[in-house]
Amino acid sequence: MTSPDLPAELKAALEARLHGLSRNEAAARAARISQTYRGGGNSAAIRSQADALAYALARMPATYAAVTASLNALGEIRPDFAPENLLDVGAGPGTATWAATEAWPSLKRFTLLDANGALRELALELGRGSTRLRDMDYHHHEAGTALAGAEAADLVVASYLIGEMNDAARGSLAAQMWAKTRDTLLVVEPGTPAGAARIIALREQLIGLGAHVAAPCPHDGSCPLQPPDWCHFTQRLQRSQAHKQIKGAELPFEDEKFSYVALTRAPVTSRFARVLAQPIVGKVEVTAKLCTSDGLEIAHVPRRAKEDYARARRWRWGDAAG
Ligand SMILES: C[S@@+](CC[C@H](N)C(=O)[O-])C[C@H]1O[C@@H](n2cnc3c(N)ncnc32)[C@H](O)[C@@H]1O
Numbered sequence: 342m343t344s345p346d347l348p349a350e351l352k353a354a355l356e357a358r359l360h361g362l363s364r365n366e367a368a369a370r371a372a373r374i375s376q377t378y379r380g381g382g383n384s385a386a387i388r389s390q391a392d393a394l395a396y397a398l399a400r401m402p403a404t405y406a407a408v409t410a411s412l413n414a415l416g417e418i419r420p421d422f423a424p425e426n427l428l429d430v431g432a433g434p435g436t437a438t439w440a441a442t443e444a445w446p447s448l449k450r451f452t453l454l455d456a457n458g459a460l461r462e463l464a465l466e467l468g469r470g471s472t473r474l475r476d477m478d479y480h481h482h483e484a485g486t487a488l489a490g491a492e493a494a495d496l497v498v499a500s501y502l503i504g505e506m507n508d509a510a511r512g513s514l515a516a517q518m519w520a521k522t523r524d525t526l527l528v529v530e531p532g533t534p535a536g537a538a539r540i541i542a543l544r545e546q547l548i549g550l551g552a553h554v555a556a557p558c559p560h561d562g563s564c565p566l567q568p569p570d571w572c573h574f575t576q577r578l579q580r581s582q583a584h585k586q587i588k589g590a591e592l593p594f595e596d597e598k599f600s601y602v603a604l605t606r607a608p609v610t611s612r613f614a615r616v617l618a619q620p621i622v623g624k625v626e627v628t629a630k631l632c633t634s635d636g637l638e639i640a641h642v643p644r645r646a647k648e649d650y651a652r653a654r655r656w657r658w659g660d661a662a663g
Contacts, residue, residue: 424495431502532573532598
């Protein structure tokens with residue numbers, strides 16, 4: 342399992358860039374960008390190098406943690422997966438590329454695509470100090486255009502991207518990303534009802550094109566969750582001093598809610614139920630909400646079933662309940 346916290350090399354590279362920019366100014370820029378997001382805007386609000394850095398300092402730790410948690414879930418289901426090349430669509434500061442690099446030593450070639458020049462510039466600067474990422478190939482184009490000319494990759498990732506597109510653009514991008522996926526496509530979104538709905542729609546569309554779900558679902562059927570419930574997970578990450586200052590936060594950690602789907606070309610052989618909320622561990626039993634191959638199930642694992650109970654006690658929200 343890869344740690345959800347930024348690798349030391351990346352954290353140091355990010356914080357080193359803060360020299361020359363006051364933390365108050367960076368915090369004000371990050372606040373303006375996140376207000377734009379909350380108002381339904383997108384990363385077009387990131388226009389300068391200072392904006393890109395402020396955004397990355399404020400958000401990269403959380404999006405990195407969400408992508409890492411999703412990659413860990415994928416790695417658990419597909420322990421033999423050893424991708425050699427990666428295509429990171431809507432790569433921004435390179436978050437998912439860094440997460441995938443940590444998860445798979447097998448990765449050798451990295452292609453990133455994004456329409457935002459300031460974020461691309463920052464990603465290239467951050468990657469310069471990394472032996473594995475210094476030669477990343479980063480294309481500055483709108484994703485649809487860039488994908489048309491991109492080579493297929495073993496692993497294609499789109500993290501916190503599809504929410505920035507309208508329905509029609511999202512549908513055609515999903516098909517294009519799938520066409521460029523040699524083995525696995527991972528899409529991660531914020532863990533809101535709207536983010537989860539986008540994941541479900543993309544999942545259904547691509548299953549229709551022959552994809553199989555590796556995670557989080559233990560089946561390729563329809564999602565059994567009904568509104569107001571929605572499929573999402575949470576990942577805790579530590580906040581550095583700079584991260585706290587940029588966010589004006591006190592707590593030394595934050596919990597990022599995210600939704601994701603990992604789709605593969607080949608059918609998945611080992612499938613375990615997925616834990617959909619933090620289980621309740623009582624004296625008599627463990628109660629857990631599970632997504633199983635037969636649909637939603639509230640499992641009651643009694644203490645008297647010693648081995649099962651001991652295993653269920655260790656389940657955490659998001660785990661494969663093996
Ligand atoms: C919220 S950021 C996420 C960045 C990165 N994937 C991460 O997880 O930190 C969304 C990114 O998608 C890019 N983006 C949005 N629409 C795009 C499009 N149509 N073509 C290319 N990039 C796009 C933005 O420029 C931005 O870098």
